[in-house]
Amino acid sequence: MGKSAAWPVELELPEDGKGLGARIRARRKALGKTMQQVADEAGLTIGFISQIERGISTPSLSSLYNVAKALDCSVDMFVAQPPGRRHSVVTRAGKRPLFEAGTGNTRFYEFLEPGFAEARLNACLTHVLPGHASEMMSHDGEDFIYLVAGHMLYEVDGTSYELGAGDTLHFDSHKPHRRTNIGAETAIELWVGTMQLFQP
Amino acid sequence: MGKSAAWPVELELPEDGKGLGARIRARRKALGKTMQQVADEAGLTIGFISQIERGISTPSLSSLYNVAKALDCSVDMFVAQPPGRRHSVVTRAGKRPLFEAGTGNTRFYEFLEPGFAEARLNACLTHVLPGHASEMMSHDGEDFIYLVAGHMLYEVDGTSYELGAGDTLHFDSHKPHRRTNIGAETAIELWVGTMQLFQP
DNA sequence: CGTGAAACTTTAGTGACACTAAATTCGGGC
DNA sequence: GCCCGAATTTAGTGTCACTAAAGTTTCACG
Structure with missing residues (x-):
């Protein structure tokens, strides 16, 4: 079961549709880094970074840790989040349930x-x-x-x-x-x- | 480099000395579950859970996700944290820098x-x-x-x-x-x- | 203390996938 | 069109993620 379940991480998407790879790409672009730079800093190849970002490959924990480090953030930023729920940016004093x-x-x-x-x-x-x-x-x-x-x-x-x-x-x-x-x-x-x- | 770097995740230990495996074990015991129960729910074998908890094996992201689910928590609870820093349980009004x-x-x-x-x-x-x-x-x-x-x-x-x-x-x-x-x-x-x- | 069962660890694998090197494609600027 | 940087694809390889089963430890009970 273990190996054939390589996709559950991607299947459990938050509502904004972002999986692990998409989040890594978004973060990389936010920092204005190329795949080559991230690959160099993480000690991986550019091809692998590309596959990770497109969801074709899944990194091991240690590789993910190194990628997160190259992207100046911690691993938990990339892992799945709980499902969506009701929300409101502002709450008002005296008006809350x-x-x-x-x-x-x-x-x-x-x-x-x-x-x-x-x-x-x-x-x-x-x-x-x-x-x-x-x-x-x-x-x-x-x-x-x-x-x-x-x-x-x-x-x-x-x-x-x-x-x-x-x-x-x-x-x-x-x-x-x-x-x-x-x-x-x-x-x-x-x-x-x-x-x-x-x-x- | 990738595979030979299987241990950096463990090496980056928080100050309380807990790595991935130790945190999983602590959580499992806190819930009073046996390894067999967790293994069944995560779709893995009891031997593998044992090896994960003792740091001998590292789960893939999807397996970690399933283990976290069996332990009623999210993956980020198990990943490395930033290094220690100054702290104080209480801060007092009028006495803060x-x-x-x-x-x-x-x-x-x-x-x-x-x-x-x-x-x-x-x-x-x-x-x-x-x-x-x-x-x-x-x-x-x-x-x-x-x-x-x-x-x-x-x-x-x-x-x-x-x-x-x-x-x-x-x-x-x-x-x-x-x-x-x-x-x-x-x-x-x-x-x-x-x-x-x-x-x- | 002895016994048996539950809980955990160890052993001996296997094969898939984590990851590579290199070739190819894409996109943008001139 | 040419060139170059950035990204994707291809064709692998071997390590390790994970297994089944055997062995050991722990715990509870009489």
Whole structure:
């Protein structure tokens, strides 16, 4: 099965129709480089670069790594992305759908639609009522939090961080983490991360 | 050169010492799956999964794609990351280094250190004085902007977006974009993106 | 401790495809 | 039309992506 499945990478195209080869070509042209230059820097032949870009050949991981390096970017820029989804470039304060999270009416979140279908960033504004404490969690990706208002206590991998308005927190989401509103008022946190959110 | 360079992918290890195989194993164990399960779902043999995880064999892109799918994640989770860098989980309002950007004293930014060495997200708080207009730019990654204060006009790929405090903007950074402070006061924007920032 | 089964590793291959060198074609400028 | 740079095509080759099966290790249970 392995070898005859050489094409699934290309078949799983994002909606904009770009596969691995097309993305490499787009990047090369954006940098104004010839195939010969890329081939030289990647230690490959110009013929192979041509075949890669036209989807006729698929590079090994190490060759792809070298091509990405010759193109001044990282490998993940060329690999397949998740399928398209609803999106909106701008979201407006006071006009976002508000959803209740979990149980107990202690947390609400404003859903921010991603700016474009293939976006890897996801964002969410969460309103946390005083006293609310989440359970310990751990997941893929990374969390970036900007505390818009209030006082929160975050625990990440056994370490506690107390945050006030304007502070930020950023950590690897694999690490066990939870949060508590330790203030007297509703806290508002802006979360930006690379974990795919449930889309209402 | 191509084939004899089968190991550069492993040699370019992030600081936590994890290569492709080790990351696959970690993910598999995190999901509580056996090699046999992953092999079945990926259409490969258990022997090959074992060799991949121990770095003895390197999968083709299509096989890696299928393994990632069997592990409920995307390929980019397994590829090499940039080298380590300075980081800090928390940044405090009023305590961040402030830098002047460009010329003319019309823009200052607070540098937010990434939360961990391998983080892919980068963040920055920018203070934009009234009237300041940036030049048109375009780069890798994606931009997520939360306007903390003020009124800004953003132009992305020919389309204009006027934002007020609390609004967000999110777009593919490849698209030509620029911004102008159209208000009477300093605007503050929180930028979160996947482009690597200059690190002071 | 012994046993058996599950989980993983090792071995001994095979053949397809990752990649090459060189020939040919294409496109643009003069 | 000629020339040259850029890209594509052709005709391979041999390495490694991947297999099946045997062997080893680990783990749970009595």
